[in-house]
Amino acid sequence: MTFTSVLSALFVVLPVLAQPVGQRLAPYVPSPQEVIDRMLELAQARQGDTVIDVGCGDGRILITAVQKFKARAVGIEIDPKIAAQASDTILKLGLQNKARVVRADVFDADLSQADVVTLYLTTSFNEKLRPKFEQSLKPGTRVVSHDYGIRGWNPVEVEEVFVHGRRHRIFLYVVESKKN
Numbered sequence: 001m002t003f004t005s006v007l008s009a010l011f012v013v014l015p016v017l018a019q020p021v022g023q024r025l026a027p028y029v030p031s032p033q034e035v036i037d038r039m040l041e042l043a044q045a046r047q048g049d050t051v052i053d054v055g056c057g058d059g060r061i062l063i064t065a066v067q068k069f070k071a072r073a074v075g076i077e078i079d080p081k082i083a084a085q086a087s088d089t090i091l092k093l094g095l096q097n098k099a100r101v102v103r104a105d106v107f108d109a110d111l112s113q114a115d116v117v118t119l120y121l122t123t124s125f126n127e128k129l130r131p132k133f134e135q136s137l138k139p140g141t142r143v144v145s146h147d148y149g150i151r152g153w154n155p156v157e158v159e160e161v162f163v164h165g166r167r168h169r170i171f172l173y174v175v176e177s178k179k180n
Ligand SMILES: C[S@@+](CC[C@H](N)C(=O)[O-])C[C@H]1O[C@@H](n2cnc3c(N)ncnc32)[C@H](O)[C@@H]1O
Pocket: 022, 023, 024, 025, 026, 027, 028, 029, 030, 031, 053, 054, 055, 056, 057, 058, 060, 061, 076, 077, 078, 079, 082, 104, 105, 106, 107, 119, 120, 121, 146
């Protein structure tokens, strides 16, 4: 291999390696099952709906959406190990026709098919996501967020759920039609 061909190869490879793979903007902390059930009830998730869990962790919201609410579910997860674990669980449960996990940064993900979006992130992460939600979510999409609200949006409902003495809050939003 000549020096020139090595240099040419580097010109091809380096920009790919340098591409940002996204930023993990929230740690992995699973929502308790009681909170998940209530989130999906408040969002009125049902058969025919697509539920997208942004930062899906081990996939527990996806699994509940499919098994208890008869919806389809898509999880977006930036962490490759956690995403693989969630995909594995979905496969083991035989839910692969109803649920899938996309290993991606949410900022690169397509959310336009969602009827319900579930979040357990942080206040600042939600704030960063708000423009994407406003641009890509269709009117009527229900957005439910565990513990952290979306600044600048008015919740339709805020509910408290107590699990083992710890208070969890659930914020429900409904995406409005775009104003001209
Ligand atoms: C608090 S956990 C919530 C897990 C799950 N949704 C639940 O409620 O049980 C947040 C998840 O978001 C993921 N995450 C953080 N930043 C992300 C990003 N930029 N894009 C996609 N997922 C991200 C983390 O890896 C983590 O698994």
